[in-house]
Amino acid sequence: MKRLADTQVAIVGLGLMGGSLAGALRGQCRAVVGVARRAETIETALALGLIDRGATDLTSGVRQADVVVLATPVRVILRQLAEIGPLLPEGCLLMDLGSTKAQIVAEMARLPEHVQPLGGHPMCGKEVAGLEAADPALYRGRTFILTPLERTSEAALGLGRALAQAVGACPLVLGPERQDHLVGVVSHLPYLLACALVATVDALTSADPAAWEVVAGSFRDASRVAASDVTMMLDILLTNREEVLKALDVYQTQLHDLVQLVEGGDEDEMRTILSTIRERRLEMFP
Amino acid sequence: MKRLADTQVAIVGLGLMGGSLAGALRGQCRAVVGVARRAETIETALALGLIDRGATDLTSGVRQADVVVLATPVRVILRQLAEIGPLLPEGCLLMDLGSTKAQIVAEMARLPEHVQPLGGHPMCGKEVAGLEAADPALYRGRTFILTPLERTSEAALGLGRALAQAVGACPLVLGPERQDHLVGVVSHLPYLLACALVATVDALTSADPAAWEVVAGSFRDASRVAASDVTMMLDILLTNREEVLKALDVYQTQLHDLVQLVEGGDEDEMRTILSTIRERRLEMFP
Numbered sequence: 001m002k003r004l005a006d007t008q009v010a011i012v013g014l015g016l017m018g019g020s021l022a023g024a025l026r027g028q029c030r031a032v033v034g035v036a037r038r039a040e041t042i043e044t045a046l047a048l049g050l051i052d053r054g055a056t057d058l059t060s061g062v063r064q065a066d067v068v069v070l071a072t073p074v075r076v077i078l079r080q081l082a083e084i085g086p087l088l089p090e091g092c093l094l095m096d097l098g099s100t101k102a103q104i105v106a107e108m109a110r111l112p113e114h115v116q117p118l119g120g121h122p123m124c125g126k127e128v129a130g131l132e133a134a135d136p137a138l139y140r141g142r143t144f145i146l147t148p149l150e151r152t153s154e155a156a157l158g159l160g161r162a163l164a165q166a167v168g169a170c171p172l173v174l175g176p177e178r179q180d181h182l183v184g185v186v187s188h189l190p191y192l193l194a195c196a197l198v199a200t201v202d203a204l205t206s207a208d209p210a211a212w213e214v215v216a217g218s219f220r221d222a223s224r225v226a227a228s229d230v231t232m233m234l235d236i237l238l239t240n241r242e243e244v245l246k247a248l249d250v251y252q253t254q255l256h257d258l259v260q261l262v263e264g265g266d267e268d269e270m271r272t273i274l275s276t277i278r279e280r281r282l283e284m285f286p
Numbered sequence: 287m288k289r290l291a292d293t294q295v296a297i298v299g300l301g302l303m304g305g306s307l308a309g310a311l312r313g314q315c316r317a318v319v320g321v322a323r324r325a326e327t328i329e330t331a332l333a334l335g336l337i338d339r340g341a342t343d344l345t346s347g348v349r350q351a352d353v354v355v356l357a358t359p360v361r362v363i364l365r366q367l368a369e370i371g372p373l374l375p376e377g378c379l380l381m382d383l384g385s386t387k388a389q390i391v392a393e394m395a396r397l398p399e400h401v402q403p404l405g406g407h408p409m410c411g412k413e414v415a416g417l418e419a420a421d422p423a424l425y426r427g428r429t430f431i432l433t434p435l436e437r438t439s440e441a442a443l444g445l446g447r448a449l450a451q452a453v454g455a456c457p458l459v460l461g462p463e464r465q466d467h468l469v470g471v472v473s474h475l476p477y478l479l480a481c482a483l484v485a486t487v488d489a490l491t492s493a494d495p496a497a498w499e500v501v502a503g504s505f506r507d508a509s510r511v512a513a514s515d516v517t518m519m520l521d522i523l524l525t526n527r528e529e530v531l532k533a534l535d536v537y538q539t540q541l542h543d544l545v546q547l548v549e550g551g552d553e554d555e556m557r558t559i560l561s562t563i564r565e566r567r568l569e570m571f572p
Contacts, residue, residue: 186502187502190504195560197479199543199544200475214465219472227564250490258485
């Protein structure tokens with residue numbers, strides 16, 4: 001397997017994640033090829049200096065690639081995995097950037113033997129989607145989860161690690177179920193909670209024009225991810241449904257306990273429980 | 287009633303809020319007097335340049351004040367209101383910075399006639415409590431809710447507005463019930479949701495050391511306020527319990543609906559509802 005500096009990397013999908021990855025990789029490998037359906041997207045990526053060249057069809061875009069990264073929504077990745085195998089050169093490393101991994105890794109297991117598959121999930125993003133929001137610094141300092149398959153060679157995993165490090169991220173190898181559980185709790189659950197909060201504030205305050213002058217930092221921060229790209233989130237929720245529902249169930253129980261705590265109004269009990277939660281939060285983010 | 291520049295302002299309680307207010311007012315009025323129980327606190331506030339002078343007893347601290355601001359937790363404010371009246375000079379403006387207003391305004395109504403009461407609630411704060419975290423820029427650009435009583439004179443309200451503007455805030459006059467409703471929804475509710483999220487993440491991931499490498503921005507932002515000062519939050523929850531419980535009830539219903547949406551897995555319905563919520567969030571914070 002080549003060193004990253006000698007590879008041609010094809011990035012399929014030039015949205016926020018793919019465009020940012022392309023920009024961060026450019027100059028660190030032999031060439032970055034952007035693959036997008038629309039010629040206009042390629043032109044924009046070239047104008048923004050994010051890619052060395054582009055292709056509007058998958059076949060020509062990946063033909064000479066040493067590394068291919070699928071940077072599309074999860075269910076598009078699943079469809080692309082089903083058809084891309086025969087298009088890839090011998091020994092090609094095939095990665096993705098999807099937020100859920102169990103279904104993707106299962107689909108990767110069906111790829112032809114000449115391909116080296118490696119699941120990937122960089123823990124970064126923005127509420128503004130699209131190539132125009134691309135930022136080569138997006139991955140810097142973030143965890144980049146890698147989910148190798150049994151068939152993934154050490155060399156292929158090493159190249160995946162090198163790619164993550166080249167964009168400034170910290171690679172972390174996890175099994176796909178463990179990643180889907182953890183990310184379901186710390187990322188997919190907060191998205192739905194933010195959505196419920198926006199719906200609640202809308203229902204309770206939208207009739208009062210003063211609401212937007214009063215709006216607090218706590219609401220702004222807690223509702224931020226409710227503005228995430230819906231197609232991306234829909235794919236995530238539909239491909240990590242069991243974990244998300246389990247996390248929601250535990251959250252509803254915890255919230256119910258807090259409601260009872262406030263209803264009961266026992267000051268000592270409230271202080272004990274809220275202090276314990278505060279301590280945990282301070283330990284989580286020292 | 288004097289102009290702000292000619293007043294002596296006494297600030298009772300030199301924590302984050304009081305210390306920051308003192309620092310922001312200093313130089314914009316004749317003198318800022320800090321009142322705290324411990325001599326050490328006064329020394330720190332003097333050393334930080336936040337006050338002109340200090341007092342460790344309420345009687346001497348407010349004796350010559352034109353404006354007194356109670357910057358203590360809500361239930362301490364309620365106790366101080368019950369005893370401070372006779373200590374205040376004729377025509378003194380008495381304000382507070384408590385996050386809930388209905389109970390405070392009711393207590394203010396019992397003040398002796400020579401006092402001009404005015405409820406106040408600046409929409410700002412930090413998760414780090416205490417004088418050491420004081421920052422004269424804390425109020426800048428924030429909404430400063432004012433809740434006048436029927437007995438509050440136009441001149442007293444004008445002086446309260448001038449004080450809010452002097453620290454860079456935007457005064458907003460609201461009735462106490464309307465403020466408690468709005469703030470219950472946009473600020474007190476998000477605190478409890480953040481607490482439930484911390485408890486959930488703790489319950490579901492604390493056994494896995496990888497959890498803290500995976501931790502996402504969405505969780506960090508959504509859980510931030512769970513680190514708030516517990517004494518302050520306890521007083522808020524206990525003095526705005528009805529509004530908080532009503533908001534929690536609506537939130538639980540909204541969340542239940544989203545759980546059913548994910549359970550049902552109807553893609554079109556999910557897209558419609560999540561898109562509507564996303565649009566609302568974008569309207570709220572354009």
